Amino acid sequence: MTGHAWDELVTSEDPHTLLLSIVEGAEPAKDFGSVQILAPVESQDVWAAGVTYYRSRSARMEESKDAGGGSFYDRVYSAERPELFFKSPARDVVGPLGTIRIRKDASWSVPEPELTLLINHRGRIIGYTAGNDMSSRDIEGENPLYLPQAKVYEGSCALGPCVLINSDPLPTSTAIQIKIHRDKHVEFSGSTTLAELKREPAVLAGYLFRENRFPSGCFLMTGTGIVPPDSFTLSSGDEVHITIDAIGTLVNRVG
Numbered sequence: 001m002t003g004h005a006w007d008e009l010v011t012s013e014d015p016h017t018l019l020l021s022i023v024e025g026a027e028p029a030k031d032f033g034s035v036q037i038l039a040p041v042e043s044q045d046v047w048a049a050g051v052t053y054y055r056s057r058s059a060r061m062e063e064s065k066d067a068g069g070g071s072f073y074d075r076v077y078s079a080e081r082p083e084l085f086f087k088s089p090a091r092d093v094v095g096p097l098g099t100i101r102i103r104k105d106a107s108w109s110v111p112e113p114e115l116t117l118l119i120n121h122r123g124r125i126i127g128y129t130a131g132n133d134m135s136s137r138d139i140e141g142e143n144p145l146y147l148p149q150a151k152v153y154e155g156s157c158a159l160g161p162c163v164l165i166n167s168d169p170l171p172t173s174t175a176i177q178i179k180i181h182r183d184k185h186v187e188f189s190g191s192t193t194l195a196e197l198k199r200e201p202a203v204l205a206g207y208l209f210r211e212n213r214f215p216s217g218c219f220l221m222t223g224t225g226i227v228p229p230d231s232f233t234l235s236s237g238d239e240v241h242i243t244i245d246a247i248g249t250l251v252n253r254v255g
């Protein structure tokens, strides 16, 4: 968006028309080969919803049962109020082909592929992207109060490869897929669809905006419906591919 700020797009009354006016008459790009695509963020912090899929509820109950945390996940899954947590300041969001990280003091780390909402300053969903809510499951499982440490650290949040500007809800048939490549083979793959998402994206956005202000808008990850088996942990050098229909594939390497 040469000459235009990303914040301007997010806070504009009609982002779709603004984008059309920017590309109209512009020289089409001939080669993206040498261009680094940045994360689709300027001032937008990233928040996340949790335990919005049955698979996430079950995995969390299992990982935290020894610590007595199991019932919290069951209760939040069926409660009216969703779990929402702060995920990443704008400055730490990793973009396409950027390097994500696992914590050095964690022994069990997983990616979480999540449909991510772009919400404008008025609380209206204006677009969608793919997100990775990297998580340290051993830290989270030891005590639910360790959640911020399991979730918020440098290199724990990736977004991209683009934002689909669209205010309409995505079809429930929309597929979310993940492939984790290791040493030239696929170590784990999984998929789900938005039909498994228990809460409406607009309801999640509504809770986030109840008592918060986001003058430049924000992102909200909508939770994971794909959890690798307990024997799986990410390794340095793994490549995480997250694909969401109509958005594309976010690829990141684990540093």
Ligand code: DO4
Residues within 6 Å of the ligand: 048, 049, 050, 051, 052, 053, 056, 060, 083, 112, 133, 147, 222, 223, 224
């Ligand atoms: O409550 C822990 C985090 C849940 C989460 O990140 C998810 O379900 O995606």
Ligand code: MG
Residues within 6 Å of the ligand: 048, 049, 050, 112, 114, 133, 223, 224
């Ligand atoms: Mg998550």
